[in-house]
Amino acid sequence: MSAQVRRLLSGFAQNSANIVKAKKYIFEKQFVGLPKATDLKLVEEELPPIKDGEFLTEAVYLSVDPYMRAYAPTVKLGTTFIGSQVAKVLESKNSKYPVGKYVVGEFGWRTHTIVDDTPNPRGFPSAWLIPDPEGLPLSLSLGVLGMTGNTAYFGLLEICKPQPGETVVVSGAAGAVGSIVGQIAKIKGCTVIGIAGSDEKGKWLVNDLKFDTFLNYKDKDFGQKLVQATPKGVDCYFDNVGGQLSTKILNRMNLFGRASVCGAISGYNDKEDAKADAVQFPLVFKQLKMEGFLVHRWMDRWFEGIAQNKNWIKEGKLKYRETVTEGFENMFQAFVEMLQGANTGKAVVKV
Missing domain, CATH: 3.90.180.10 (Medium-chain alcohol dehydrogenases, catalytic domain)
Known part of the structure; x- marks a missing residue:
């Protein structure tokens, strides 16, 4: 060659x-x-x-x-x-x-x-x-150190502004965002109620993440259990789910309560699941603040959220x-x- x-x-x-x-x-x-x-x-x-x-x-x-x-x-x-x-x-x-x-x-x-x-x-x-x-x-x-963690960090703290002693309810609580939201609310001194669809997830929320209460939205008596779990009403609601579930929670909210709307997964695949009673009644009579958001609103503070969540992980406060x-x-x-x-x-x- x-x-x-x-x-x-x-x-x-x-x-x-x-x-x-x-x-x-x-x-x-x-x-x-x-x-x-x-x-x-x-x-x-x-x-x-x-x-x-x-x-x-x-x-x-x-x-x-x-x-x-x-x-x-x-x-x-x-x-x-x-x-x-x-x-x-x-x-x-x-x-x-x-x-x-x-x-x-x-x-x-x-x-x-x-x-x-x-x-x-x-x-x-x-x-x-x-x-x-x-x-x-x-x-x-x-x-937790990216978009998901920032969604929880900014969506809860900037919109709901939870105060020590308040009651915070999180739907989709065992998911990527909801599990972080509940832990941040606990860090801020709140009573936290997580809603998810299996008892196994509920054990993780309560035993590992230290949520105060877990509710299974599939339970036939969910509405009654929600009332029992919120004797002082609900001050903040972080909504990942939408649908009738969210309307039930809005009806349990206190005067001037705040709801941060992150998503509505209940209706993504089946629009029938998204149907719910009107939310205007609790919004008006409870004088609620209900605000939707996209996390990129806080792009100029992106690394603030990442740094804080990382510190909470290192301190053992965030799992x-x-x-x-x-x-x-x-x-x-x-x-x-x-x-x-x-x-x-x-x-x-x-x-």
């Missing part, structure tokens, strides 16, 4: 080695009711070389969250399905994102992504560097749990199981 041929073959091998193939889930059909596997399609694409200002990432952990179901009607068919991930920088032509660093980015359900550091259409950064986790798992940057699914090919399974309430704490997928 001539030297020229060897050089050509060597160059071909090198170029082949540099080719990066990404796997991604394409949104094929709009969800009707509970999402079906055929609504998404797993495909592969070859990525081009990165340009100046860009960097290449590889997913390490991906998040599955209720908001993905709620936002699905706004997602364009034929595009990568939405979601955030913890990713490692593999190659970079952007000095702000060095090789080897880890970022959180809203890259969607894909294994590899080329990022150009341009803010997304809502004006939020395309990615943010993960602060020193100080020995804690990187996956927490999708949970977390993750439900981890192995394998990128199991993204859809993890997503649907989360929507059905199979997870305890934050649901993530490890690639």
Whole structure:
């Protein structure tokens, strides 16, 4: 073999080695009711070389969250399905994102992504560097040390403004956000009542997270148990669920109570579940404050929430749990199981 041929073959091998193939889930059909596997399609694409200002990432952990179901009607068919991930920088032509660093980015359900550091259409950064986790798992940057933790931190403290001695009720209490909300309320000196859908989750809330009371919304006498658990009424309600359950809680609230509305998962898959008696009666006669929010409202204070939650973890005041699914090919399974309430704490997928 001539030297020229060897050089050509060597160059071909090198170029082949540099080719990066990404796997991604394409949104094929709009969800009707509970999402079906055929609504998404797993495909592969070859990525081009990165340009100046860009960097290449590889997913390490991906998040599955209720908001993905709620936002699905706004997602364009034929595009990568939405979601955030913890990713490692593999190659970079952007000095702000060095090789080897880890970022959180809203890259969607894909294994590899080329990022150009341009803010997304809502004006939020395309990615943010993960602060020193100080020995804690990187996956927490999708949970208690990321958007989930900030949702709990700002949504409770900035909207409900709980005071020592007040009663706080949290629906979806065993989920990623609700489990953190209840613990922060306890840190602030409140009596905390968590609502979830299984007694096993209730034991975790009371025994491990130190909620004062657990109520199972599936119990036929739930309304009676709610009254018994709130002899002084309800001062703050953190709502992850919506529907008739939330109307019952609003009717137990005290004068000038505050309700922070984070989500309405009861109606994401079945609009019938979202039907409820009118909330205007308790809102008017109890003179309640009820406010919805998106966590990116506090983007300018993002790392404040992360730092505080990290400190509470280190002090032993804040605990977390993750439900981890192995394998990128199991993204859809993890997503649907989360929507059905199979997870305890934050649901993530490890690639």
